[in-house]
Amino acid sequence: MNQLGSCREQLLSRAFVGLADTLVTGYDMIDLLDRLVGYSVELLAADAAGIMLVDSLRTLHVVASSHEDADVMELMQLEADQGPCVECFRTQMPVSVPDLADAVGRWPVFVAAVESRGAYRSVHALPLRLRGEAIGAMNLYHRLPGSLPEADLALGQALADVATIGILSERAIRHGEVVTEQLQTALNNRVIIEQAKGVLAQRGNLTMTASFDLLRRYARSRNALLSEVARQVVENDLATDVLAAPAVHSKAAHLQ
Amino acid sequence: MRARVVGSVRMAKLGMVARALLAIARDVDSDYELAEQICEACVLGLDVDGAAISLLTASTSRETMCTTDATAKLLEDLQFTLGEGACMEAAVSGGPVLVPDLHHSIEASRWPIFAAAVMEQSEVGALFAMPLQWGTINLGVLDLYRKAPGSLSDAQLRDAISAANMAALMFLGVRTDPGGGAWLDHSLHGHAEIHQATGMVLVQLGISATDALARMRAYAFVDQRLLSDVAHDVVSRRLCFTPDMV
Numbered sequence: 276m277n278q279l280g281s282c283r284e285q286l287l288s289r290a291f292v293g294l295a296d297t298l299v300t301g302y303d304m305i306d307l308l309d310r311l312v313g314y315s316v317e318l319l320a321a322d323a324a325g326i327m328l329v330d331s332l333r334t335l336h337v338v339a340s341s342h343e344d345a346d347v348m349e350l351m352q353l354e355a356d357q358g359p360c361v362e363c364f365r366t367q368m369p370v371s372v373p374d375l376a377d378a379v380g381r382w383p384v385f386v387a388a389v390e391s392r393g394a395y396r397s398v399h400a401l402p403l404r405l406r407g408e409a410i411g412a413m414n415l416y417h418r419l420p421g422s423l424p425e426a427d428l429a430l431g432q433a434l435a436d437v438a439t440i441g442i443l444s445e446r447a448i449r450h451g452e453v454v455t456e457q458l459q460t461a462l463n464n465r466v467i468i469e470q471a472k473g474v475l476a477q478r479g480n481l482t483m484t485a486s487f488d489l490l491r492r493y494a495r496s497r498n499a500l501l502s503e504v505a506r507q508v509v510e511n512d513l514a515t516d517v518l519a520a521p522a523v524h525s526k527a528a529h530l531q
Numbered sequence: 532m533r534a535r536v537v538g539s540v541r542m543a544k545l546g547m548v549a550r551a552l553l554a555i556a557r558d559v560d561s562d563y564e565l566a567e568q569i570c571e572a573c574v575l576g577l578d579v580d581g582a583a584i585s586l587l588t589a590s591t592s593r594e595t596m597c598t599t600d601a602t603a604k605l606l607e608d609l610q611f612t613l614g615e616g617a618c619m620e621a622a623v624s625g626g627p628v629l630v631p632d633l634h635h636s637i638e639a640s641r642w643p644i645f646a647a648a649v650m651e652q653s654e655v656g657a658l659f660a661m662p663l664q665w666g667t668i669n670l671g672v673l674d675l676y677r678k679a680p681g682s683l684s685d686a687q688l689r690d691a692i693s694a695a696n697m698a699a700l701m702f703l704g705v706r707t708d709p710g711g712g713a714w715l716d717h718s719l720h721g722h723a724e725i726h727q728a729t730g731m732v733l734v735q736l737g738i739s740a741t742d743a744l745a746r747m748r749a750y751a752f753v754d755q756r757l758l759s760d761v762a763h764d765v766v767s768r769r770l771c772f773t774p775d776m777v
């Protein structure tokens with residue numbers, strides 16, 4: 276095995292162990308999906324990635340993103356209405372768009388929005404599903420056109436499956452309603468995280484991405500739930516503490 | 532243009548209760564009346580026997596706004612008195628708490644005194660508690676009960692959750708919107724910037740998240756702008772709230 280291959284293999288095993296490690300009692304679904312996004316970006320050399328979960332009205336919402344600034348998150352949220360992500364969710368099948376230029380007729384609004392940001396040329400979407408139940412989809416953006424190799428897609432799907440199995444089977448012995456409860460709680464936790472990003476951005480004069488990195492780093496270094504730290508930043512004055520923690524590079528923060 | 536498409540798609544997916552809520556919204560001028568109409572819509576549209584809404588006020592105290600019958604009132608009173616129960620848990624956790632069979636469920640062991648009291652004093656078999664909530668902004672809980680045990684159908688559960696989400700917005704609207712205009716903004720859930728701006732404004736003014744969102748809504752209303760546009764200005768630091776602003 277060459278050096279590149281063995282490095283990737285290490286990363287791969289770290290990803291699966293990392294995801295499995297997150298699935299302990301009382302885990303934070305947003306944190307799990309944030310890790311999934313981080314691993315996927317690294318392993319599949321994506322330039323951006325995001326995950327959407329479905330709400331009680333079957334509408335998709337961005338809950339994890341490799342870029343926490345509005346631009347990328349808005350682009351992904353746009354996919355709640357049209358684009359590879361919502362199609363992937365509806366069909367529960369992967370959707371590959373090797374060149375977005377070829378998809379203008381299919382998703383005019385989405386393609387125009389990507390083009391206006393001038394950043395990405397290809398998109399791949401992988402479903403979060405298990406035994407016929409879809410709860411969302413993961414989106415991978417690349418700056419260069421081209422299909423992801425089959426092996427990479429299979430790897431991305433395997434990562435997504437591990438996370439989904441964890442989410443769907445955690446309390447599967449209990450009632451079916453549990454998934455709805457969990458999704459609703461996760462969506463609400465995402466709102467709290469957004470509020471906390473705002474608090475930190477204002478207090479520390481930071482970008483939203485930097486604010487999220489601080490939140491994540493603070494939570495992980497203390498083995499605390501991301502949404503609980505976020506709640507305390509909003510409700511109590513944990514912001515001072517979080518802002519006092521030294522900054523780290525955002526890419527590294529994903530993989531801690 | 533896009534908003535209209537989204538709106539119509541969502542409308543088609545709305546259940547009976549959510550549709551009823553949209554129809555009653557505008558001319559209600561008190562929280563009590565609003566709570567009553569929401570509870571009635573739930574009893575009519577869902578397979579439940581009774582409903583109640585309790586709001587959390589600024590402190591940790593709660594106020595029961597409406598109960599559709601004596602059993603619903605008993606459930607609220609018990610939780611108030613005992614300080615535990617499905618509704619209290621929903622308020623704290625921020626997610627719905629569903630107990631399809633109170634007599635045979637492990638959930639009930641999380642609030643043993645409440646569960647025992649309910650079984651002793653009523654014929655309630657199933658409890659469903661939906662938080663009225665936006666992130667950390669917790670307004671209260673919509674409590675539903677049924678005598679016969681059993682789950683809500685998927686469609687009914689979705690309807691109940693949507694109704695709770697809309698009810699949360701309505702209470703926010705009634706409290707903050709001076710004219711009762713287009714305050715039912717369906718897009719609130721989808722816009723991360725509104726929540727980010729809420730966090731920024733709460734720091735700018737040194738107030739709670741609930742009050743910060745209320746201030747932005749009032750500002751948007753007076754300025755005849757969309758809440759999402761005001762939020763965008765806050766996040767991009769073109770607008771900073773100061774205490775002397777409206």
